[in-house]
Structure formats: C-alpha cells, structure tokens
Amino acid sequence: MPKLTTPISDEEIRSLKAGDTVYLNGIIVTGRDAAHKFMIEHFIKKPVQPDEQELYDDLKELLDGGVIYHCGPVVKTHDDGSYSFVAAGPTTSIREEVYQADVIRHFNLKGVIGKGGMGGNTLKACAEQPAVYLHAIGGAASYIAQSVKEVLGVYKLEFGVPEAMWVIRVEDFPVVVTMDSHGTSLHDTIQAQSKEVLVGLIS
Amino acid sequence: MDYKTLDLTDQFVELIRRAATQLPADMRQGLHQAKGNEAPGSAAEGALDTILLNVDIAEKNSTPICQDTGTPIFEVKYPVGVSTRKLADQIRAAAAAATKNNYLRPNAVDSLTGKNSGDNTGEDFPTMHFHEWDEDAIHVDLLLKGGGCENVSTQYKLPDGDLGAGRDLEGVRRVVLDAVYQAQGRGCGPAVLGVAIGGDRGSGYLKSKQQLFRQLDDTNPDPQLAALEERIFEEANQMGIGPMGFGGNTTALGVKIAAQHRLPASYFVSVAYMCWANRRASMDIQLGGEEVEVSYA
The missing domain is CATH 3.30.360 (Dihydrodipicolinate Reductase; domain 2)
Structure with missing residues (x-):
C-alpha cells in the first residue's frame, strides 16, 4: 500500500486521486473547532501578538508541508507527566469548512484528515495549494490510537482535551483520499448518485 | 442491605x-454481514474491515x-x-x-x-x-x-411539500429516506435509524432515541410498522452511500420505528441517526x- 510521510511534497500530493487508500507517517497536529477558530482569529485575520509569537512560530514549522487532523482524542496522562492516545478517531470535518481553506493556504498544509468530507472552498484550496482531504474511518478510535506512536507535545490545553492541539507521531495511519488536488470530491459524486436514487424512490 | x-x-x-x-453482539454480527455484501477490495469493504478490527482492539484493551x-x-x-x-x-x-x-x-x-x-x-x-x-x-x-450522528439526526413536520410527504406512513417513508440522503457519510454509517412518528418535538426525539435500544434482529409487534421498517431498510441500502459515505451496499444496518399519540395539529417524524458504534x-x-x-x- 502507498505511504505518505510528512512533510509531503507537491508532487506526492498531485499523484493522489480520490478513492486511493494511503498510509500516513510522520508528525501531524490535531485541531478541531476551537483550534481552527483560534488560528483564524489570532494568526490569520490579525497580526500575531507578541505573547503568542512562539506558538505561532511552532505551528508554522509543524504545519508547513504538514497535516492537520480533525480529532478530539481520549488521552492518558502518565505519572511522569507524559501523554499517550487511548482513542483517536476523526471528528466531522464540515464544521471547519468556514476556516479550512484559509488555514490550508496560510500554513501551507498538504493534508487535512477528518471524516464526512468538506465543501467547495476547501476543494478549491486543495486544487490551488495543492493539498488533499484524507478520510479516516470514523469511530475506529482504538485502532487509530495504536498508530499514534508518540505524543510529542500539546498546545492550547486550556481548550480542553478534545479541542487542544496535540502534536503526534503516527505510523501507518490508514486513510482514504476522498478530495484530491484535481478538483474531484468522492463526496460530491456519492451525493449526486444517491440523489438520483432518492428521487426514484419518492417520485 | x-x-x-x-x-x-x-x-x-x-x-x-x-x-x-x-460493541453489542447483534451490532457486530450486522457489521460482519455487511462486509460480506461489499465488493472485494472496495473502500467500503476496507472501512468495515477497519471497523471490525477496531471493535476487537477496543474490547481486548478495554479502551473506547x-x-x-x-x-x-x-x-x-x-x-x-x-x-x-x-x-x-x-x-x-x-x-x-x-x-x-x-x-x-x-x-x-x-x-x-x-x-x-x-x-x-x-x-x-x-x-x-x-x-x-x-x-x-x-x-x-x-x-x-x-455527536457526529446526533448532528445529522433530524425532525420533520408533515405534510412536507418538497418531499411530497403527507400525514401517513408513505409520508414517513419519504422523510426518513430524505434524512438518510441528507446525512450522507457525516453520521458515521452504516447507521441504525430510530424513528418516532407523532409526539411533540421533545417526546418525539426522545422516543426515536429509545428505539436504538432495540436488537437489530427484533420484529416490531405492529405489522404495519414492521413492514415499513423492512421497506425503509431495503431502500436506504439502495442509495449507495455506503460505510463512511465511501459508496457501497451498506448504508443502514437497521430501522426501528415507534408511534406515539400526537396533537391533531402536529405530525412530527423524528429520526435518531445512530452511527455504526451503537x-x-x-x-x-x-x-x-x-x-x-x-x-x-
């Protein structure tokens, strides 16, 4: 099976097509509702404030050519203060649609992992950047947690465990490309097909 | 004591x-059967494979x-x-x-x-x-x-002109199929659909959720509702949305319907969409x- 390792090159992204299964490796960052709202309001729409410069610089480096994961994990804190992921499946991505395209462009993201797919703005940003949307298997939280080999750190823990930005190293994290950098969204295709069936069933 | x-x-x-x-035994069995109905090598089969593997790991490790x-x-x-x-x-x-x-x-x-x-x-x-x-x-x-499946759960007020859904079981069938279409892959299907006909907005949603406690293979004691459950189950699976919305033959694992008394003025259909992890x-x-x-x- 094809593997992808962060940081990911544009060539690798362009070679991916909607429907491909890939195994993701390397360092990625979790971020969901609070994190996306925060990045837009504090870094993208406004100049970075001095007390948040360090966080911004860290994220810039982590996300450049990198991947953000829509995930609110269950996390175990060990006696020595270190963390490990107990359960870590994807959360529904469409809630980030209003933010995602700007975040992809600003941080030079190459991939967004989540579930349920995203909309037209994100698909457009994927084509331009280029980047891809990677669909993890919703609910497969214990399985995916096993591919999280290490928790390297956490930002914005004050958002709560699910909403914090966890920096993790993954090995062979299985995902399906459902939105590629060529303008194809598997979600749009399935939606159109199912609409035809629905119309047939209720007309 | x-x-x-x-x-x-x-x-x-x-x-x-x-x-x-x-995961309860009936849900596991439903997922196993679903896997057998998907094309070998398809994304749908892969998703169900991962789901079943995950269920085993969670039980073995006592993790969510x-x-x-x-x-x-x-x-x-x-x-x-x-x-x-x-x-x-x-x-x-x-x-x-x-x-x-x-x-x-x-x-x-x-x-x-x-x-x-x-x-x-x-x-x-x-x-x-x-x-x-x-x-x-x-x-x-x-x-x-x-929360993902809760967000795609929904409530209809019949009649619904856009869907041609009147205040009868045919109307119920139409809106429940629409709910499945609207959800696409966002509710982590294949789904179990809990449906309540009637009630008010509050009691209807509650009743629809309570249907999710039923065993997948039980039979509704009301023959009309049993027939409707069977029909919606088959038709939902014709829609091709599939596990995770990847496309495929398994969009629903079960449909469970109950009816409540309602006000003369109201005819609600409440749909509790439940993810595969029921x-x-x-x-x-x-x-x-x-x-x-x-x-x-």
Missing part, C-alpha cells in the same frame, strides 16, 4: 466501561470503541421506594470515575463559557430517565450517543440477602 442503603456507583462505572468498549463517547443516556427502571435522587448522584459519580479511567472522554461543555467540566457531569449531563415499575429489581439501559449496555440489580446480585448484558 436494602434499596435505601444501596450504592451502585461501582456497578454504574462497570456498565459505562462495557458500553464504551464492547470511539473517542467520542457521546452523551451517556441512562434509562433506569426501579422498584417502589428507591430514591432516584440517590441513583442520579451515583450515576454522576460513576460518570466522573469512568472519565478518570479513560472509558469516557471529558464530553460535557458549558454552553456559555465553553469550559469543559472535565468529568462528564454538568447541567442535565449525563441524561437520565427514571421509570418506576412493579419488579423488585433495578434494570438500567445505557446508550452512548456520539454502544448500548444494560444491567440488572437484585438484592439477595446481604449481597448485591448484578448481571450485565
């Missing part, structure tokens, strides 16, 4: 652990099947004389303990401040309903309902002398 001094906190923690980490451990919904049947106030306190204590043990993710957020309480307790959290009954025993059903567990408590007899299912 009597019901007055009974403390079931530990038993509630174990019930939560089982619900969060062990899904990280979104959802809203815990407790339905408690209790004998005359039991204090539901005490049982509620014990359930809250158990939710906090289960969070500490990582069986539950901290999942209760203050809607005004945005602050996570950190222990799955808060205003009206967890959800609990108490029902007095004639048995000299306590029976508890627990459902963990995740996490339910139950326990029975009986007092035998000094011992508390407990069994889980």
